[in-house]
Amino acid sequence: MQLRLPVWMGIAALVLSACASLQPVETGQKMIGSPQSAVSDTFGKPTETHQLADGTLRWIYSKQPYGYDVYAADFDGSGKLIAFRQMLTEAEIYKAQPNTWTKRDVMERWGMPREPIQYYPLMKREAWSYRMYLPGYVPAHFSAYFDDNGVLDRTMIIMDTYGADRSRSK
Missing domain, CATH: 3.30.1450.10 (Beta-lactamase Inhibitory Protein; Chain:B, domain 1)
Incomplete structure (x- = not known):
């Protein structure tokens, strides 16, 4: 039985989503250079966005108050991901x-x-x-x-x- 392209795409999206929730830093760092849309597709809507003084756009993904994590996705002026890290270290x-x-x-x-x-x-x-x-x-x-x-x-x-x-x- 052959799986069709939409089924494979659905499976790939499910696997990527699982990786993003289980290993968000590793997943985010592998996405360096990706556009904002790819980061949004993987991690969802950020809890906050901030335009930093150096021109960087920071998306905050907070798992507070019950979680222990705050992740930052930083984008350059062209909208490409330049950093993804856990901020509560x-x-x-x-x-x-x-x-x-x-x-x-x-x-x-x-x-x-x-x-x-x-x-x-x-x-x-x-x-x-x-x-x-x-x-x-x-x-x-x-x-x-x-x-x-x-x-x-x-x-x-x-x-x-x-x-x-x-x-x-x-």
């Missing part, structure tokens, strides 16, 4: 520049937080929080603290000692 977090970055800089890197924004009146600081994994798949929370002028004051990573097992009785 220690290496990316250490690029944050306290006393220089603003809320916009943090938003362009990790997207708007999907956890409730907290304000600590005694510190006079607003905190944006993101769930992440530390190496070894240790659940943690990354927080960015802003002063009343919206300037990044500090960042903090706190291990989540309960992790994803909060519903289990102790």
Whole structure:
């Protein structure tokens, strides 16, 4: 029995979709040089888009608040994918520049937080929080603290000692 072209195309799309959901970084990096339409077909509609100062267009794919991932797809001026990576890593977090970055800089890197924004009146600081994994798949929370002028004051990573097992009785 011979399969027709539309069936093969459907199977190929299904396999690509499975790869994108199981290994998004690897899939995205293999797509470097592809047009925006191919990235959209593979990963769907981004949760946010940002035009960066250097002309790069960044698409954010956030799995927050329940997931632990924020992916960035960066496109050059011609609409070709130039980078795809997981943004909630220690290496990316250490690029944050306290006393220089603003809320916009943090938003362009990790997207708007999907956890409730907290304000600590005694510190006079607003905190944006993101769930992440530390190496070894240790659940943690990354927080960015802003002063009343919206300037990044500090960042903090706190291990989540309960992790994803909060519903289990102790």
